Amino acid sequence: MPFALHFFLQHAYMILFLWVLVEQLGVPIPSTPILLAAGTLTATRQLALPAVIIVALAGSLISDSLWYWMGKRYGGLMVRLLCRLSFESTVCVRKTEEYFTRRGPASLLVSKFIPGLGTVAAPIAGQTGMSFRRFVFYDAGGILLWTLSVTLGGRFFGDILKRHPNALSWTGHFALGLFLLLFAGFLAWRFFKQRMFLAEIRMARIFPDELKTRIEEGDDVIIVDLRHPLDLLPDPRTLPGALRLTPDKLMAQLEQIPRDREVILFCTCPSEATAAKTALQLRRAGIQRVRPLYGGFDEWKKRGYPLVEGNADLALEYARG
Template sequence: MRLFLHHAYSVIFGWVLIEQAGVPIPSFPIMIAAGTMSAAHKLHVSYSILLILLACLVSDSLWYMLGKRFGTRFLQLLCKFSLEADNCVTNAQTRVTKRGPVVLLFSKWVPGLNTMAAPIAGQARIPYGEFLTYDLAGTLLWASAWLFAGRFIGDLVRRSHELLGMGVRHGAPIILLLVVAVFTYRFVRWRLFLNELRGLRLEPGQLMAMIGDADRIGKQRPFIVDLRHPIDVRDDPQTLPGALHIPPEELVKSRALIPQERDIVLFCTCPSEETSARIALQLRKLGVRKVRPLRGGLQGWRDAGFPVDAITRPAAPPATQIVALPITPANGN
């Protein structure tokens, strides 16, 4: 704890910057510790808030610019390192494009969305000034909540010399334990998701063989569903041969869209197919048994050297108004 006190401001700035850069180590224990130490007048809450705002300004602005410049490709890279399968690209895109920059007011509280919101705001072409206003406001609310929670704890501890002594002696191990516990929880959830997914994935080569077999014997091809968000389609207007674009929520809500007698193949933006796997598992729970996610999504299909179709679609509406695009494959079923 003495080390933390001597370098408190550097630790706060560096830790928050690293977390906001996408490394899955939570910074809230550090902010609570900083708030607690402020009760003993070891540091100032106002300085801590300014450093947190600066760290988030640097990292979030960089993510915004990368998302605006590289779009889907950059989000796919982030998704590979995400431990939050249920808050990956498509889910985060839906939140940002449905609510606009307002989502930045609470994004730092939501694992997965915390990292994805800034680059998706750039991808969605939200004006930088508007993005920055909401992002800094959300950061201020997030940082203030944890710092003042720590200050409240510090005020309680000051009333007891015994508790104060324990805090000084054991503060650092407690912070480390909290960080390890949160990281372990996220990692275990991610591993459980992968275990549930094991055996369900369909390889690109298997799908190509299924298409070839169907064409050879004259039966219907697998029912291929493109689950990508409209802004991903805007950035990459290609799809699998014969694929239909159906938003994930519509596919789950309307069983009538799903032909029960055909094999159903889902693909999305995520290279680890989080969205398509999650929807496949939901559909299986609803009784749709012949549904599988495509390993690697569209990029995995391309990497295997298989053909893609161009998508014909109308011009995209403004980013903050995007809800769904009527997309028709060039060679649809």
């Protein structure tokens, strides 16, 4: 028996538990390959399918419960932290918050199947005030659906291998190396994608001290608060004169955006991701005078600069003067 396969069989349940636990804590090590492998081995009775399900459920539920309580205590800070770890901060915060807002607790049933949502859904549930009992009910259901679908897929593959025993031996020799190669490629692609995006937008940012000076001097700039409603729970205030619009609403009003005034966008995302992404979309639509605010709302607040109560329903017509 190949060493890699022998080692995995000797410690399979512990490896599976720790792997799922660590992934759900936010470390970007996908659990799908190892669950597929475990499911494959249940076909030869080298592992027990119920034990695989229970171990994966325990690892994921422990991690999710921890993030639930962290989200309940610290709110959006935990969501942004997890999005940083995911290498998908450019879309992670906005995508997960909008999905959870639309679906509510039911989003936990499918969160493990959606990239970027699986881990972040738990702190968002805590942030919204969902009861822990309700969270556990929906989260456990989602974990079971995810684990069963992946392990049964592996079980199906294992049944095929049982009919061709030589294929199982070949798989044992090469599976570990192939898995490590694919995993390294996955991480490299995510990292490269993130770096390219950040390099594109960093040259265009405006710093808080410059914006503060321009506001004090009465400079005719349009400031847009792109924060998601969930991000307003810890602090609903906004920058002086800022309009509160979601990216979708802003993009829907392209014709109303003055071309002779600079547009400043801010959010509470890692690396100003939502503001930067929206700025790029506006530029591609022909609006060139647009810049994301460095550090977003958090950096502005950290420096002690003025904040005012926000107006949620202002439209761009008011900015046109």
